[in-house]
Each structure stands twice: as C-alpha cells, then as structure tokens.
Amino acid sequence: MQRSGRIALMPSRKRKYRVDLVIPVYNEAEVIEKAHTQICSVVDKLPHEFCFIYVNDGSEDGTEESLRSVRQIDRRVTALSLSTNFGHQAALTAGLDHSTGDIVITMDGDGQHPPEMIPQMIELIAQGFDIVQGQRAEEARPSFFKKFTSDTFYKFINAVSGTQMVAGAADFRALNRQAVDALKAMPEYHRFLRGMISWIGYRSVILPYHQPARIAGHSKYSVGKMFRLASDAIFSFSLIPLYIGLSSGLLFFALALIQLSWVLWLAISKNTEHVIAPGWSSLMAVVLIASGIIMILLGFIGVYVGYIFQEVKRRPIYLLKKEG
Secondary structure (H helix, E strand, O other), X not given: OEOOOOOOOOOOOOOOOEEEEEEEEOOOOOXXXXXXXXXXXXXXXXXXXXXEEEEEXXXXXXXXXXXXXXXXXXXXXXXXXXXXXXXXXXXXXXXXXXXXXXXXXXXXXXXXXXXXXXXXXXXXXXXXXXXXXXXXXXXHOOOHHHXXXXXXXXXXXXXXXXXXXXXXXXXXXXXXXXXXXXXXXXXXXXXXXXXXXXXXXXXXXXXXXOOOOOOOOOOOOOHHHHHHHHHHHHHHHOOHHHHHHHHHHHHHHHHHHHHXXXXXXXXXXXXXXXXXXXXXXXXXXXXXXXXXXXXXXXXXXXXXXXXXXXXXXXXXXXXXXXXX
C-alpha cells in the first residue's frame, strides 16, 4: 500500500458515480438517526448518487425500529437484518454482497468514522486507486491497552504472514467495483477483511483521519471479539504456529541427542568423576516441557483442523432475517 501522511489530490475528470455506503450496526438504536443525519450533511452536497446499506447484526435493542424510521425519511436507505449476531466482519460481508455501486464505502454507524472524509475517498478512487484505506491518526488512537495490543498484533501478523497490514487501519475504506468483486470471490467462513483486502494486492492508498468521539453509547467490540478477530487473522493468513511447534520439537530432539552422547561418553570412558545420580526432578522437568510442547503443537493442529471443518461444511457466512 502507498503510505502518506498528507495526500495531495490531483485534478480528475468529473464523473457522477453510484456510491454505496455499507454501515453495519449492532445495538445502536440511540445513534443511528444522528449518524445518518451527519452523513447526509456531507453526501447531499456531492454530485454523486448515494445509497445507504445498513446491516443490523442481530441487535437486541431498538435498532430495527430506528432503521425503519430512517428508511421512512430517506428512500435511499436499504436495511438488512441478520438472523443473529454473526459478527462485524460477517455484517460487512452482507453489505458488500448487496452493493451494486461503482464505489463502495464501508464505515461504522457510531460517528467515529468521519463522513467528512467521503469526498476525498471518492476523489482518490476517481484518480485511479482501487482501494482507499482509512487509518486512525496516532493522537486519535484508543487507550494504552488497546494501542499496545493493536500494535503488537499488527507487528506479529506482518512478521508471520506474507500479507502486510497497516497498524491503525480500520474498516473505514472505499473500494471500487473491481475490488468489491474480488472480495466477493473469496467465500471463506473465517473472515478478516483487512487482511483479505491487503492480500488481493490492488492499487491502494492510505488516508489518515482523526477519529472523533462516539455520538452516544459505548463500543460493542469486547475483548473476546477482538481475540476472535485476531485468531481469525493469524490462523487464516499464516502457518507459522505449526512451524513454531515443529521447531520446538526439533530443538528438544537435538537436546536429547546431546544428552545421550554425553551419557555414552561417560560409559565408554568410565569416567568416575561424573556420577549420574538417579533422580526424578530433572527427568520430570524434561517430560513436562516436552509434553507441553507436544500439547501446544496438537492445539495448533486442532485449531487448523477446526477451521477446515467449518470451511468444508460450507455454511453461509450470514443469514438474512428480512430485507427492507
């Protein structure tokens, strides 16, 4: 990806685009109407044709009613309701599958993805970029814990996979039709769209933005959901965990050969200065360490087998409850 802290826009030929805004929401009843008003205040000034695709990811509050109210006011709105909470990546996938525009912009519905960046995203697509990836500016990054875990994760995934991902990248991005169709051709069940978008290798540009505060409510991305997303990223894009287990096994095999050679040397030389005292502590330590490595390796293999099992069942990534 091309990185740039400040992007100079070059003049481009004026063209009217059909732009789809894909916005997944989960328990955001108190936010949706305000967020939609903010987005409209920006896009209504642009010469393009806009459609809104809201994806209700199995919300348990009044999100569905809020979407119904927004749709009554704005006929450009399409509301998709998933049958249960399939997760943020599945909700984004549902929106991408139902998009038909020349440009598709994915963003959250909590106000933390500033709609003021939409004109610049469209202009960059018009200049020939296939993907415009939003990246949170450093000062807008979250708490120390989230910043530390996020930076550590991206350093690790970039080190162990052949796909380079940008730290601070969010699911706030614009894609042209070619990039969207490429993603739709990747039907894997465990989805990490940031990695998938980097993997397809189309011409990309980084667009930094300052993340504002949420309009209302709190983040629905729990530690468990973040761990699940990280797991999908690691096991979907890398075989390094298997190689770690294999390397550990080879290391202990080498240590065993060294110790065996030492014992044989003592026996052959009849060296009485070194007496191998019978004891269980060192033996148990080696057995426990070796057994731990074996269990870790079997765990890694089990995770990959589980991923394969879920893939071969070919279950849909999401199910729609209703479409309006």
